Amino acid sequence: MPLEPFEPAEQRNADAPLVVVAMSGGVDSSVAAALLVEQGARVVGLTMKTFCYSGTANNTKTCCGLEGILDARRVAQTLGIPHYVVDMEEAFTRHVIDDFVSEYAAGRTPNPCVRCNANTKIPDLLRRARLMGAEAIATGHYARLEPAASAASTAPGAAAPSAASAPGGPPSGASYSPPRLLRGRDPAKDQSYFLWGVPAEVLPALRFPVGHLTKEEVRKRARELELATADKPESQEICFVPTGHYGEFLAGRLGAEHAALVPGPLVRADGEVVGEHAGYARYTVGQRRRLGGGRGEPLYVLGVRPERQEVVVGSAEELEQSQVTLGDLNWLADPPAPGERLAVQVRHRARPVAARVRTVSAERVELELERPQRAVTPGQSGALYRDEQLIGGGRIR
Amino acid sequence: MVQAIYMDHAATTALRPEAREAMAPYLDARFGNPSSTHRWGREARGALEEARERVAAALGARRSEIVFTGGGTEADNIAILGRWRCARQEGARAVVCSAVEHKAILAAVQQAGREGAEVVLLAVDEHGTLDLDAVDHALAAAPAVVSVMWGNNEVGTVQPVAAVAERCRAAGVICHTDAVQAFGKVPVDVAAAGVDLLSVSAHKIGGPKGVGALYVRDGVSVEPVCHGGGQERQLRPGTENVAGAVGFAAAAERAAAEQAAEATRLAALRDTLCERIRAAVPDVRVNGQGAAARLPHVLSLTFPDADQDAFLIGLDLEGLACSGASACQSGASAPSHVLTAMGGAMDASATIRLSFGHVTTAAEVARAAELVERVAGRVRIAALARG
Numbered sequence: 001m002p003l004e005p006f007e008p009a010e011q012r013n014a015d016a017p018l019v020v021v022a023m024s025g026g027v028d029s030s031v032a033a034a035l036l037v038e039q040g041a042r043v044v045g046l047t048m049k050t051f052c053y054s055g056t057a058n059n060t061k062t063c064c065g066l067e068g069i070l071d072a073r074r075v076a077q078t079l080g081i082p083h084y085v086v087d088m089e090e091a092f093t094r095h096v097i098d099d100f101v102s103e104y105a106a107g108r109t110p111n112p113c114v115r116c117n118a119n120t121k122i123p124d125l126l127r128r129a130r131l132m133g134a135e136a137i138a139t140g141h142y143a144r145l146e147p148a149a150s151a152a153s154t155a156p157g158a159a160a161p162s163a164a165s166a167p168g169g170p171p172s173g174a175s176y177s178p179p180r181l182l183r184g185r186d187p188a189k190d191q192s193y194f195l196w197g198v199p200a201e202v203l204p205a206l207r208f209p210v211g212h213l214t215k216e217e218v219r220k221r222a223r224e225l226e227l228a229t230a231d232k233p234e235s236q237e238i239c240f241v242p243t244g245h246y247g248e249f250l251a252g253r254l255g256a257e258h259a260a261l262v263p264g265p266l267v268r269a270d271g272e273v274v275g276e277h278a279g280y281a282r283y284t285v286g287q288r289r290r291l292g293g294g295r296g297e298p299l300y301v302l303g304v305r306p307e308r309q310e311v312v313v314g315s316a317e318e319l320e321q322s323q324v325t326l327g328d329l330n331w332l333a334d335p336p337a338p339g340e341r342l343a344v345q346v347r348h349r350a351r352p353v354a355a356r357v358r359t360v361s362a363e364r365v366e367l368e369l370e371r372p373q374r375a376v377t378p379g380q381s382g383a384l385y386r387d388e389q390l391i392g393g394g395r396i397r
Numbered sequence: 398m399v400q401a402i403y404m405d406h407a408a409t410t411a412l413r414p415e416a417r418e419a420m421a422p423y424l425d426a427r428f429g430n431p432s433s434t435h436r437w438g439r440e441a442r443g444a445l446e447e448a449r450e451r452v453a454a455a456l457g458a459r460r461s462e463i464v465f466t467g468g469g470t471e472a473d474n475i476a477i478l479g480r481w482r483c484a485r486q487e488g489a490r491a492v493v494c495s496a497v498e499h500k501a502i503l504a505a506v507q508q509a510g511r512e513g514a515e516v517v518l519l520a521v522d523e524h525g526t527l528d529l530d531a532v533d534h535a536l537a538a539a540p541a542v543v544s545v546m547w548g549n550n551e552v553g554t555v556q557p558v559a560a561v562a563e564r565c566r567a568a569g570v571i572c573h574t575d576a577v578q579a580f581g582k583v584p585v586d587v588a589a590a591g592v593d594l595l596s597v598s599a600h601k602i603g604g605p606k607g608v609g610a611l612y613v614r615d616g617v618s619v620e621p622v623c624h625g626g627g628q629e630r631q632l633r634p635g636t637e638n639v640a641g642a643v644g645f646a647a648a649a650e651r652a653a654a655e656q657a658a659e660a661t662r663l664a665a666l667r668d669t670l671c672e673r674i675r676a677a678v679p680d681v682r683v684n685g686q687g688a689a690a691r692l693p694h695v696l697s698l699t700f701p702d703a704d705q706d707a708f709l710i711g712l713d714l715e716g717l718a719c720s721g722a723s724a725c726q727s728g729a730s731a732p733s734h735v736l737t738a739m740g741g742a743m744d745a746s747a748t749i750r751l752s753f754g755h756v757t758t759a760a761e762v763a764r765a766a767e768l769v770e771r772v773a774g775r776v777r778i779a780a781l782a783r784g
Contacts, residue, residue, distance in 0.1 A: 018714075044710075044714070082713065082714065084706070084710050084713075086706040086710075087705075087706065128704060128706060128707055131704045131707030131711070131775060131776045131778070132707045132710050132711050132714070132775075132776075133711060133714070133775055
């Protein structure tokens with residue numbers, strides 16, 4: 001029997017399957033929730049608490065701060081759906097924050113949002129959502145899911161329900177193909193790059209309701225619905241370092257005297273010392289350094305030698321490379337064969353670059369770029385595409 | 398359409414009709430400030446003092462011993478910090494409380510610690526009951542106050558408050574009890590208990606939120622924590638919440654009058670619900686069940702191998718409202734210090750607290766048992782392990 005509704009939309013779609021929307025408090029996930037309600041889903045909003053807010057004063061940054069939780073609550077109230085906060089702090093610390101810290105300590109530049117999607121925001125949340133009786137989770141990512149090959153197209157953002165499987169893997173039998181994860185329709189906003197690490201078996205249980213919209217269309221919809229977050233600025237910072245001062249954050253975790261944070265020699269590739277750096281964790285490949293004393297020529301960070309606490313700098317030409325190796329691989333579709341041509345994206349804002357697969361193994365993929373790229377950064381993500389489809393990726397070595 | 402079931406009366410409960418009726422004029426035409434000389438003020442003063450007498454009577458106290466506060470938390474803060482700040486000048490060195498106190502007490506005690514007090518937490522056994530020998534030991538630390546809650550809000554264990562008060566009295570130490578959860582559920586009488594300070598809260602017994610009281614035995618010295626115009630014997634300055642006090646008084650009278658019958662009725666409902674859930678979920682743990690004395694209206698259950706958030710959310714979506722371990726301000730779950738002190742913290746478990754009030758019926762209890770059983774079956778973590 002239906003419950004007397006506290007939230008009106010709770011009853012409107014009372015018999016529909018339950019979908020949990022990960023609501024960060026931003027406009028994208030707000031509109032994602034709104035669209036699902038319009039499409040007839042029974043929707044519950046969930047905000048993840050990923051770290052403890054009591055210690056951070058004046059934390060009004062978007063995404064996972066307290067402000068985000070309050071905004072998500074307001075939007076849920078406007079939409080008439082229940083909203084809850086779930087504690088993911090332990091898992092988030094383990095999968096995202098610890099990795100962030102150890103990668104910087106090792107001289108690499110991590111991509112915590114990728115780790116979060118691959119571990120916390122999607123799989124852990126889905127597990128919890130299933131425990132709540134939900135069959136799917138939705139996020140505000142600008143990405144699309146399409147059923148594989150010949151299955152009929154369903155509601156935007158959803159994969160063919162017949163392909164949905166029991167947790168743990170696809171059904172045995174000849175014709176199952178997992179849904180295809182495609183770039184978002186808005187090329188300026190496409191966030192598929194951040195999703196390469198999501199385990200393939202969860203794809204049938206994901207929904208991306210705004211993936212086929214442009215950012216402007218999303219904001220317009222939010223204004224029409226009078227959502228509190230319609231004009232909220234986008235989050236630019238890492239959610240657990242709301243001040244943006246990640247050097248300070250690392251010092252808090254590693255200790256200010258850690259090898260990664262203390263000064264050391266700035267060297268050229270041949271070993272010539274050309275100056276001093278302020279701690280190798282504060283530098284990332286491609287950063288520009290200008291030296292005084294009439295040298296004039298701009299030098300770029302080529303890399304880091306953590307065992308010698310050196311930061312290596314060089315010219316723009318030295319910054320280019322044509323070989324890219326990826327490790328810690330994850331596949332969302334059939335892995336490529338040697339010789340196959342793909343597109344690889346080495347940064348969220350970078351253009352995809354054509355590449356030929358040299359070798360593929362369980363541990364790594366070696367790519368030959370058709371044109372040299374600058375600032376290919378160890379620790380960052382390499383996302384692999386066949387046309388519009390994200391087929392997987394790995395961490396740049 | 399069915400009503401969702403409210404089974405979280407320990408968190409708060411509906412305003413009693415008697416309270417609402419009593420308050421109405423003071424939210425309307427009788428709006429005077431009790432400190433004013435004129436007739437509006439005199440009328441308000443009269444109502445306030447009558448409310449004070451009625452609350453005092455419900456607690457077995459004199460009206461001069463009742464200070465109206467903004468709630469139970471504020472009363473606790475005045476008791477702990479007010480005593481510490483007063484007594485340290487006379488040589489007190491410590492502040493003592495049990496390990497299972499409400500956060501209002503624990504936080505005030507920690508603050509006293511930052512103000513120079515030695516903080517002594519008294520251990521409890523696996524049922525949540527205080528060890529009286531530990532009290533004797535703590536009395537040697539020259540405490541400004543010993544605070545032991547009358548009944549625990551999370552698991553329902555009732556402490557031997559009179560025994561604690563007797564030992565304190567023998568040692569010349571001031572004894573406070575947080576009776577916020579116990580008042581109206583078990584007989585609470587300050588004379589019988591022999592305590593020097595006692596906190597109560599209106600909204601737990603069907604009064605309005607935002608008002609409570611601190612009983613301060615005649616002759617006991619306490620400093621205020623808030624400073625202002627001298628109202629409430631300078632212990633809680635600020636224009637008095639007349640409507641709140643009047644509502645509190647009406648609720649307190651009803652609660653005290655009904656207490657004996659309600660205690661029997663609620664304990665029976667609690668035990669019925671407990672047995673039904675245990676029959677359906679044999680590995681559930683009933684927290685505090687072995688305690689010598691328990692509050693009749695609280696049932697705390699720990700389900701092994703279950704997801705806390707999914708459980709509470711699942712119950713809410715099915716239409717049963719109850720609570721889990723104490724929550725922080727963001728609304729997400731946090732580990733319970735009470736269960737930890739009882740040695741009962743369990744990884745990968747879900748703890749829910751079902752609590753009953755004067756509107757709880759046997760039919761609601763039956764339905765609650767069904768819903769708990771249904772959701773418990775769904776939130777077993779191992780059944781959904783990855784891969």
